[in-house]
Amino acid sequence: MICINKNRERTMKMNSVLWAASLSLAGAGMAQAETVRIPINEWTGQHISAHITGTLLEKAGHDVEYVTAGAVPQFAAIANGDLHLQPEVWTNNVGDIYPKAVESGDITVVGQLGLQPQEGWIYPPYMAEKCPGLPDYQALYDCAQAFAAADTFPKGRLITYPADWGTRSKDVVAMIDMPFEPVAGGSEGAMIAELKSATATQDPILMMFWQPHWLFADMEMEWVAWDPADGECVEEEGQERGKACGFQQASIDKIINAEFAEANPSVAAVFEQISIDNEVQNALMLEIDQKGRDLEEVVAEWIDANEETWGPWVEAGRAAQ
Structure with missing residues (x-):
């Protein structure tokens, strides 16, 4: 729920048409993939997460390509290996397509990105x-x-x-x-x-x-603080004064094509380590969306200033090579 500062739910529905990216696989199997293909969705926060991920993979010695893809259609592309990994999946806006893709075994949930939506x-x-x-x-x-x-x-x-x-x-x-x-x-x-x-x-x-x-x-x-939910908050029913949980909150997952992760342990090792919190993403979005700065410049500035944070993540990838 957007450029992340646009309405995520609306833009995801608008972008649930077939993702308009032409991918040339030239018959290459995933095990021989030299370029990590990362989807770019419809909001600024995801652009930041994707480019931080891509930059750190490059530092670990991998080539990276960014591919424009809709937030829902991307799952089929990740499942079949046309795209490889996604650092920012908002689980409350993707219907049942995402859990079905995970259940199939073609997509592996690496963990949470670290954002607290x-x-x-x-x-x-x-x-x-x-x-x-x-x-x-x-x-x-x-x-x-x-x-x-x-x-x-x-x-x-x-x-x-x-x-x-x-x-x-x-x-x-x-x-x-x-x-x-x-x-x-x-x-x-x-x-x-x-x-x-x-x-x-x-x-x-x-x-x-x-x-x-x-x-x-x-x-x-x-x-505003609400009553604790008994399990997951259900917005549509069952709320009353004294038992009001307010609004369902999302989780934000990191996912990777299962076969690609197995064939590329260095990529998987870096990806597993990557963590971005609200403070980081909020600050970088302010620079981009309000101050009009270039995305790549803002990400590069964060990378330059935070080697102590991401250095061990990249080393984990190099150790897995």
Whole structure:
């Protein structure tokens, strides 16, 4: 759920058409593959993960090619070996195609990338003074008026995702009977502009948002906390006050073609070690999406400044050669 700072769910659906990349395999088997082919999906965060991965594989002595591919169609290409590995798979946006590909044995889940994806309601820290009890969501029942606007009073105003991104926040508000009026944001850009305007004057604001996102490298925000889920949070049913888990959270997997990993242990060893957290990705996205810097330049700058972090990852690959 996007350039990672665009709506992931919407863009993935839009890009679920056949991936438009022409791959020339020239009859070469995977065991003889000299070039690691990494898919490039539809959002900035994935571009960062892919290029960090590719750069470190190059440092371990491997050739790398980046191939534009849709976030859903890529699984068939990875399963059959046309593409080799993907460092950033958002498991909540790919339907049942991904688990079926994993179950087939053609794709190996190497582990988690290290990102901690989060979706939910955010608010600026000064709102905690106006609504004692935050971040607990139950505080919002007692201080809805602190978040009210002229067109929602006495209900609080909740800015949700744009209408064509779905109705998740609206559905949760209705299920748990929270005294808030969901108001759809016009776009990601409009939502961010409203958030910045409100914080500049310390006006009330509560907004559905997600991370990783460059916003969190630029502004201080807090998250509304929900009741623990009994297992995985189910958004569509069963939530009520006192038993509200809020929103299902994704995991972010690293995957590799199983046969390719077996034939290329050095690549697999580097890939297994790679880890990227929210702080890193948020900061790099800020440079690219807000400051207009070149992706390759920003990634190279991070690589140059963090050899102590990635050096052991590359050494693991060299040792496996």
